[in-house]
Amino acid sequence: MRPGRSPKNPTRGFIVPIGGAENRVQNPVILRRFVKLCGGPSAHIAVIPTASSLDNTGEVYGSVFGDLGAGQISILPFKSRGDCESQQYLEVLDHADGVFMTGGDQVRLAEMLSGTSAAQKLCSRNLHGMHIAGTSAGASAMSSAMIAGGNSGATPRAGMVDLAAGLGLVSRFVIDQHFSQRDRLGRLLTAVASIPFGAGIGLDEDTAAFIGPDDTLEVVGTGSVTVIEGSSLHNSAADSTRRGEPVGLTGVRLHILTDGNLYDLASHTLLRSGPTAKSHGTACLNATALT
Template sequence: MPSPTIDGTLRGYVIPIGGGEEKMNNPEILSKFVKLSGGNDAVITVVPTASQLDDTGKRYQKIFEEIGVKKTYSLPITDRNDAKNPAYVKILEKSTGIFVTGGNQLRLSTILGGTPIAQAIRQLNAKGVNYAGTSAGAAIVSQHMITGGSSGTVPTEGGVNLAPGMGLINTIVVDQHFNERNRLARLLSAVSFNPFLVGIGLDEDTAAFIDHNNVFTVVGSGAITVVDPSDIEYSSMAKARAGDALTLLNLKVHILSSGARYDIGERKAYVS
C-alpha cells in the first residue's frame, strides 16, 4: 500500500516514464520534473540500481545539471547492504526529487525491496517529494509490477509475469516501451486478473505526471494507452488453460497524447 500522507501534506508527484526520454535537444519530461521539484533550487537524487552500467548515475547527474539543477546526488546501490546504508538514506532525505533509472526492474525489486532505501522513497513521496522513474523505474511504481510477458495484441493465460513493486500507487499497473515493443497483450493479461487495476501503457519519451489527486497529465512525444476494466462483464482467466487466448468483454481503452488528462479514481479521460 502507498505510505500514508501526513495531515496537511500533499503527496509528491509520481511520474512513470516509458523509457527513451529525450535528454539533449528538448528534455521536456525531465525539465518539467525539475521545475516541479524546485527548478534551479531542486535537489535531485538519482538511483541507478536497475542499470548495470557504471556511468548511468553520473550521466543523469550531468543531464540534470545541464537543465539547471545546482545540487545532484547519485546513490551507488548495487546490493542489499548498500540499500541499508544510513548515509544513503540521509542523502535521500535532502531531496526534492528522486529519479530512478531504467534497466532491469527485477534487479530494482530484489535489491531495494523492503530496505530502508525503499521505505525512505515511499515516505518521502508521501511527504511531498516528487518521484520520477524511467522504464524499470516506471514499472516499479505499481504494487503489482510487470516483469515480462508476451508481445502482441491478444491476451493469454500466462501472458504476463508479475512481481511485487514499490506500491507508490496501488490502483494502477504500468508497462513501458509500450507501442515500440508491442506490449498490449501483456497489459491486457495483467488487468484480466482483477478489474480493480487500471492498466497504463507508456510509449517511449512519454510520461504520466500523476498528482496528489491521482489525476495524471500526459507529457512527451508519444501516447499513453489506458486500459480501464472497471465495467468488464466477463473475463475467462479463471477458466483458461496455459497459453489459451482470453475472452474479455466490455473493456474500455483510451489513447491519450500530450496534454490529455486521466482521473484514475473516477476512471475518466479529459482533453485539456
C-alpha cells in the same frame, strides 16, 4: 484509483512513470518538466541507477539534470541490500526534492530495494511531498504488482505476462513501458484481468504520466499513454484459459491519451484535451452517420 497508499493527500509528491527512451538531448521536455517540478535551481534530485547494469548510468542522468538547471544532484548507487540501509544514503533521501530511477531491469531494482529502509523512505517521503520519477524499468518497479516480463502481441493470452512484487509506490495500478514500440497491449490486458480493481497504464517511449496528489494524470511527450480500466471488466476467462490461448474479456474500457491531456484517474474522465486534441460529446459523434 490512486497512487500512494492513503486517500487523496494534498501533500503527496508526484509519481512520474516514463515509458523509456525519453529525449535527453535535443528536446528533453519530460526531464525538464521533472526538474521544474522539483524546484528548478533549488531542486535536489537523487538518481537511483540500480536497475542498470552499466557503471555510468547514474552519472549520465546526473549530468543531464545538471544541464537542465537542477541545483543539486546526488547519485545513490545501491549495489546491495546493505547499501539500502546506509545512513549516508538515507539522509540524502531525507532531503531530496525528487528521486529519479533509471532504466535497466526492474526485477534487479525491486530485488535490491524491496523491504529495505531505502524503499520505505521512498514511500514515506513521497507521501510527504517528494516527487518520484522512473523510466522504463524504473517505471515498472513503481507498481505493487509489477510486470517483470512477458510476450508481445495485442491479444491477451493466458500466461503471457509474468508478475512480481514491485516497490509499491502505487498499489492500484500496473505500469508497462515501451508500450506501442514493443506491442505490449496484450500483456497489460492480461495483467489487468488478474487485478481487475485497478488500472493498467501503458506508456510509449519518450512519454510520461505526471500523476499528481489530486489523482490527475497529465501526459507529457511524443507518444501516447494507454489507460485500461480494470474495474470496467464484465467477464474474464483468465482463470480458465489454457496457457497461450487468447483470454476472453468483455467490457474493457480503454483510453488513449496524448501530450497535454489531463485525465482524472478517480472518475476516468478527460479533464483537458491537449494542444492537438479536441473534445467532442458522444451525441455529437453519434450525429455523424454512414448511410
